[in-house]
Amino acid sequence: MLKNQTVLVTGGTGSFGHDFIRLVLDQHAPKEVVVLSRDEKKQYDMRLAYDDERLSFVVGDVRDAAQVKAAMRGVDYVFHAAALKQVPSCEFFPMEAVKTNVLGTNNVLDAAEEEGVQKLIVLSTDKAVHPVNAMGQSKALMEKLVMARAKAPKTNITLCAVRYGNVLYSRGSVIPLFIQQIKEGRPLTITNPKMTRLLLPLAEAVKLVTFAMEHGEQGDLFVRKAPTATIGDLGQALLNLFNGKEQMKMIGTREGEKLHEVLVSAEEIARAEEFDEYFRVPCHLNRDYREFYSKGNLRSVFLENGYTSANAQMLDVSEIEQLLLSLPEVRQQLDGWGGAAAGPRLAA
Numbered sequence: 001m002l003k004n005q006t007v008l009v010t011g012g013t014g015s016f017g018h019d020f021i022r023l024v025l026d027q028h029a030p031k032e033v034v035v036l037s038r039d040e041k042k043q044y045d046m047r048l049a050y051d052d053e054r055l056s057f058v059v060g061d062v063r064d065a066a067q068v069k070a071a072m073r074g075v076d077y078v079f080h081a082a083a084l085k086q087v088p089s090c091e092f093f094p095m096e097a098v099k100t101n102v103l104g105t106n107n108v109l110d111a112a113e114e115e116g117v118q119k120l121i122v123l124s125t126d127k128a129v130h131p132v133n134a135m136g137q138s139k140a141l142m143e144k145l146v147m148a149r150a151k152a153p154k155t156n157i158t159l160c161a162v163r164y165g166n167v168l169y170s171r172g173s174v175i176p177l178f179i180q181q182i183k184e185g186r187p188l189t190i191t192n193p194k195m196t197r198l199l200l201p202l203a204e205a206v207k208l209v210t211f212a213m214e215h216g217e218q219g220d221l222f223v224r225k226a227p228t229a230t231i232g233d234l235g236q237a238l239l240n241l242f243n244g245k246e247q248m249k250m251i252g253t254r255e256g257e258k259l260h261e262v263l264v265s266a267e268e269i270a271r272a273e274e275f276d277e278y279f280r281v282p283c284h285l286n287r288d289y290r291e292f293y294s295k296g297n298l299r300s301v302f303l304e305n306g307y308t309s310a311n312a313q314m315l316d317v318s319e320i321e322q323l324l325l326s327l328p329e330v331r332q333q334l335d336g337w338g339g340a341a342a343g344p345r346l347a348a
Contacts, residue, residue, distance in 0.1 A: 001028070001213060001214055002024060002028040002029070002030045002076075002077060002213075003028060003029045003030070004029065004030070004031045005030055005031055005076040005077055006030065006031050006032045006033075006034065006074055006075050006076050006077075007024060007030050007032070007033045007034065007075070007076065007077045007078075007079070008033075008034045008035075008036060008071060008072060008075040008077070008078045008079070009021060009033065009034070009035055009036070009078075009079045009081060010036045010037070010062055010068075010078070010079070010080045010081055010082035010108060011036075011037055011062075011080075011081040011082030011083060012033075012035035012036065012037055012046075012079075012081065013035060013037045013039055013042035013043055013046055014037075014081060014170075014171060015167065015169075015170040015171050015202060016081050016123065016167070016170070016202065016205060016206065016209075017035065017037075017081055018046070019202050019203065019206050020079065020081075020206050020209060021033055021035070021050075021055070022050075023206055023210065025050070025052055025054060025055065030054060031054070032054050032055075032056060033054055033055050033056070034056050034057070034058060034071060034075065035055070035056070035057045035058065036058045036060055036062070036067075036068070036071045036082070037057075037058075037059070037060075037082065038059065038060070038061050040059050043057040043059065058070075058071040061100075061104070062080075062082045062100060062104030062105070062107055062108055063099050063100060063103060063104050063107070064107070065107040065110065065111070068104075068107045068108055068110075068111045069107075069110075069111040069114065069115065071111075072108075072111040072112060072114075072115040072117065073115055074115075075112075075115060075117055076117065076118050076119075077117065077118060077119050077120075077121075077213070078108065078112050078117050078119070078120040078121070079120075079121050079123070079209060079213075080105065080108050080120065080121065080122040080123065081123045082100065082104060082108075083100060083101050083104075083123070083139070083142075084096060084097045084100045084101055084135065084138075085125075085135065085171065085172055086135070086172055087127075087133050087134075087135050087172075087256050087257070088254075088256070090133065090134040090135035090138065091133055091134050091135075091255060091256050094134035094137075094138075097134050097135055097137075097138040098138055098141075100138075101135075101138035101139055101141075101142050102138050102141050102142055102145065105122065105142045105145055105146070106145055108120070108122075109145065109146070109149050109159075112157055113149075113155065113156065113157050116156065116157075117157050118157065118158065119157065119158040119159075119160070119213065119216070120157055120158070120159050120160070121160045121161065121162060121209060121212050121213060121216065122142065122143075122146050122159075122160075122161045122162075123161075123162055123209070124139050124142065124143050124161050124162065124163040124221075125139050125163060125164070125165075126163060126164065126165045126166075126198060126261045126262060126263045126309075127139060127261070128140040128142070128143055128163065129163075129261075129262040129263065129264070129265050129268075129306070130262050130265065132256060132257075132258055133255075133256030133257070134256070135256075143161055143163075143221070146159050146160075146161050146219075147159075147161075147219055147221075147283045150218050150219035150283050150285060151219065151283065151284075151285050151286065151287050152287070153287065155218075158216065158217065158218050159218065159219065160212045160216035160217075160218075160219070160220045160221070160222065161212075161220075161221045161222070162208050162209055162212050162221070162222045162223070162224070163221060163222070163223045163224075163263065163264075164198075164200050164204075164205050164208055164223070164224040164226065164263075165197065165198025165199070165200050165224075165226050165261060165263055165309070166197050166198055166199060166200065166261075167200050167201075167202050167205050168199055168200065168201050168202065168323070168324075168327055169202070169327050169329040169330065170202060174231075174234075175234075175238070175324070175327075175330070176329075177189075178234075178235060178238045179238060179242065179330070179333050181246075182238060182239065182242045182244040182246070183242070183337070185245060185246060186246060187246040187247055187248060187249040188235045188238070188239070188244070188246070188247070188248045188249065189248075189249055189251050190231055190232060190235055190248045190249065190250055190251065191231060191250075191251055191252060191253050191254055191257060192231065192250070192252070192253050192259065193230060193231055193232025193233075193235075193248070193250070194230055194231075194232065194259070195230065195231045195253070195257070195258075195259055195260075196228050196229065196230050196231070196259070196260050196261070196308075196309035196310055196314075197228065197229065197231060197234070197261060197309055198226040198227070198228050198261055198263060198309045198312060199226060199227055199228065199229055199234075199315070199320075199323060200224060200226040201323070201326060201327060204224060204226070205224065207224075208222060208224040208278065211278060217282075218283070218285060219282065219283025219284075219285055220280055220281070220282060220283065221268075221280070221281040221282075221283070222278055222279070222280055222281075223263055223264050223272075223278060223279040223280075223281065223307070224277065224278055225263075225277055225278065225279070225307070225312065226263070226312065227312060227313045227314070227315045227319075227323070228309040228310075228312040228313065228314055228315065229314065229315045229320050230314075232248070233315070233316065233317050233320055234320055235248050236248075236317050237317050237318075237320035237321045237324060238324065240317065240321060241321055241324060241325070241330070241334065242333075242334070242337060260308050260309045260310040261308060261309040262305075262306055262307070262308045262309075263306075263307045263308060263309070263312070264279050264281065264306050264307035265306045266305060266306040267306075268281045268306065269306050269307060279307065
């Protein structure tokens, strides 16, 4: 699908961008992959690491409409990953979240339509469903922007979105923090041991995006199913792997946090199509106000809670250990450390 095509990845120097761009370059034979991001140091490091003439870089911010439009020239496919993702930063500076996640996305949508892009996929988060913090609220509005644009008559671009839960060992993941605390001989700072979170390896998030790229139709939202674990069990699994001497210290639920995350709402489940690994939530492609007020779906059956970290496949401590050991970053941290032997545990 991307063979001899030009691809733009916004925020492409982040965790997702690195893995996704490597996959595109290795398996999809693109003509060019353009990275638009703000951090010139990360671009420099990425340029050296990849050493691929098909990879080019644009220093810029999605908040800058003119720069986004300039970066979009000649582009066939866009993957929009640029965002403010840190919950506390967005809580403390909510307007900054709006500027990047909402207005920045609108700039990307405008430029993509004006420059004749074929398909655009935006990356969202479980925190956009029934959001309780500014990051999730800005991402929810980002999703609405995409779906509203997909409904627009005569639009010449296919617009899709993907949504997934916590990506293991990505920026902002609690796992590197817990590992650092164990190695420094400090107790793990646990908010609430009964709190549940969906756990997804980065490779699976990348697969979700490629699935949407290949199968997504106008207005589709694809959601990746994921196993779930309690924060207490996740902490215990890391203590086991790294032979942690200290235990856990409860600090309480913080502002903007949920006890359980929601990946697909009950309202979305009512109209979703379910696959083995994904949900597809279609968009009603109509702007007719009369139909909006007069027609519904009599076949809709609402589930009480949707698809959440409380009712997804729950992992026990040993299963969490196996999942953690599948991450190269965790295995690298274990090398030379007095923790559990990675090889035998992974093969068990």
